[in-house]
Amino acid sequence: MQLSVVIPVLNEENNVEPLLHELEETLRGWDQVEVICVDDHSADRTLEILKSRSAEYPWLRIVRHHEQSGQSAAVRSGVQAARYPLIATLDGDGQNDPYDIAQLVAVYHREKNIAGPCLVNGRRLQRQDTGWRRLSSRLANGVRRRLLxxxxxxxxxxxKVFARADFLDLPSFNHMHRFVPALVRQRGGTVISVAVNHRRRVSGASHYGTLDRLAVGIVDLVGVLWLARRAIPPASNVEQECNG
Known part of the structure; x- marks a missing residue:
């Protein structure tokens, strides 16, 4: 099994070490695996803790942004740095359960031979967030589903689990991580949702406010709608001729 786990982190000094410990337990026995933590220019001890654990965890790699660039940029940096063709992503706050990686990878391998790119996307059935955050997320997901x-x-x-090459073929823009399913479908791909565990945040707070996400989400939604109207569908009538 060749797998790169990409984790964007920003000011998660109290969460990153327990997450690394869980990953050590989860990934034990996997032959070829790496975990790439992308530090988005944290202002706390996140980077220091990651560096101090790199000798203990030989599968750990660290990518550092010299200025804060956002979650989408961090995910893309990690995918670009990945050595293996299959990618799994996790949030760095510990709310995603690393033990769910195996089931998403299994679903991917079962479905990957269908036409076009394949994305296996987690679905948090019992979100451990505030009521306002759950409501705003439900509304945002509903709008995206209806319009896109x-x-x-x-x-x-x-x-999420996806092929490295498929992800790097998607358009890159700020906040694109919220639109990966729509972008995959625009390319004739398949998106499979799988129920996953979700845990409460033990320490710290979300670095992206609800109103901020709503404001940029409207602009991004218009952009993705534009991309959908301009997307070139996969060609089914192409024949390649070779000389000689």
Missing amino acids: GDDTPDSGCGI
Whole structure:
């Protein structure tokens, strides 16, 4: 099994060490696996803790942004740095359960031979967030599903599995991580939602406020709608001729 786990982190000094310990337990026995933590220019001890654990965890790699660039940029940096063709992503706050990686990978391998790119997307059935955050997420997902037709009930869930090449073929823009299912479908791909565990945040707070996400989400939604109207569908009538 060749797998790169990409985790964007920003000011998660109290969460990153327990997450690494869980990953050590979860990934034990996997032959070829790496975990890439992308530090988005944290202002606390997150980077220091990651560096101090790199000798203990030989599968750990660290990517560092020299300025804060956002979650989507951090995910893309990690995927670009990945050595292996299959990617799993997790949020760095510990709310995603690393033990769910195996089931998403199994679903991916079962479905990957269908036409086009394949994305396995987590679905948090019992979100351990505030009522306001759950409501705002439900509304945002509903609007995205209705306008983009991505048929994904929880497109913002941080735990996903996909092919590295497929992800790097998607357009790159700020906040694109919330629209990956729609972008995959625009390319004739398949998105499969799988129920996953979700845990309460033990320490710290979300670095992206609800109103901020709503404001940028409207702009991004218009952009993704534009991309959907301009997308070139996969060609089914192409024949390649070779000389000689």
